[in-house]
Amino acid sequence: QVQLQESGPGLVKPSETLSLTCTVSGGSISSYYWSWIRQPPGKGLEWIGYIYYSGSTNYNPSLKSRVTISVDTSKNQFSLKLSSVTAADTAVYYCARNAYSNYVPPVNYFDYWGQGTLVTVSS
Amino acid sequence: SYELTQPPSVSVSPGQTARITCSGDALPKQYAYWYQQKPGQAPVLVIYKDSERPSGIPERFSGSSSGTTVTLTISGVQAEDEADYYCQSADSSGTLVFGGGTKLTVL
Numbered sequence: 001q002v003q004l005q006e007s008g009p010g011l012v013k014p015s016e017t018l019s020l021t022c023t024v025s026g027g028s029i030s031s032y033y034w035s036w037i038r039q040p041p042g043k044g045l046e047w048i049g050y051i052y053y054s055g056s057t058n059y060n061p062s063l064k065s066r067v068t069i070s071v072d073t074s075k076n077q078f079s080l081k082l083s084s085v086t087a088a089d090t091a092v093y094y095c096a097r098n099a100y101s102n103y104v105p106p107v108n109y110f111d112y113w114g115q116g117t118l119v120t121v122s123s
Numbered sequence: 124s125y126e127l128t129q130p131p132s133v134s135v136s137p138g139q140t141a142r143i144t145c146s147g148d149a150l151p152k153q154y155a156y157w158y159q160q161k162p163g164q165a166p167v168l169v170i171y172k173d174s175e176r177p178s179g180i181p182e183r184f185s186g187s188s189s190g191t192t193v194t195l196t197i198s199g200v201q202a203e204d205e206a207d208y209y210c211q212s213a214d215s216s217g218t219l220v221f222g223g224g225t226k227l228t229v230l
Contacts, residue, residue: 035219044209044221044222044223044224045158045166045209045211045221045224046221047218047219047220047221050219058217058218060218060219061124061218062124094165094166099171105152105153105154106153106154106213106217107154107171107172108213108217108219109154109156109168109171109211110156110158110166110168110211111168111171111177113165113166113167114165115164115165116165
């Protein structure tokens with residue numbers, strides 16, 4: 001059974017960079033796409049972006065200028081960096097595995113999720 | 124930007140049928156997926172590819188699609204089904220999108 005676990009600081013100062021890591025266990029990070037998703041308190045879900053194990057990425061256009069997702073296959077981990085954060089970036093951040101195929105129509109959804117980690121942006 | 128529209132809330136009595144809709148212009152060409160989220164927990168996939176049910180999800184959960192609207196149907200609703208439900212799909216460029224979520228209340 002694949003398990004994902006987010007880790008990183010729970011408090012980030014405004015204008016600084018939020019950094020989180022997702023560790024994958026129970027399976028290899030290879031041959032899959034991996035996503036970051038966030039949920040502000042009391043609000044809905046927002047997809048941030050995904051990375052393929054080879055390193056190719058796709059980001060939400062609304063966050064693209066501030067987001068970097070990277071992967072370390074040797075550690076079975078992938079990471080998120082979100083720069084220039086404000087209070088609006090306060091949220092529970094989830095990592096998830098994508099079930100993906102490029103058939104027509106394409107398939108792309110989230111079949112495994114981490115438990116989520118709350119990141120608060122405050123001075 | 125592409126949007127998926129869900130009703131904010133749906134209420135049903137136990138044993139009745141709940142229907143939650145999700146509308147989006149690209150849905151005729153893209154699959155839809157549904158997630159259940161209970162307070163303090165991560166979302167759980169309940170329907171994929173419009174109408175497929177993952178293993179372990181009760182048969183009372185079903186999905187359907189018609190034009191620009193997809194529907195999650197929960198037959199014989201139980202108290203444990205009270206949760207937030209989110210639809211998810213993609214736009215033509217591959218950007219993944221969630222609906223705003225629907226709070227299902229079991230009266």
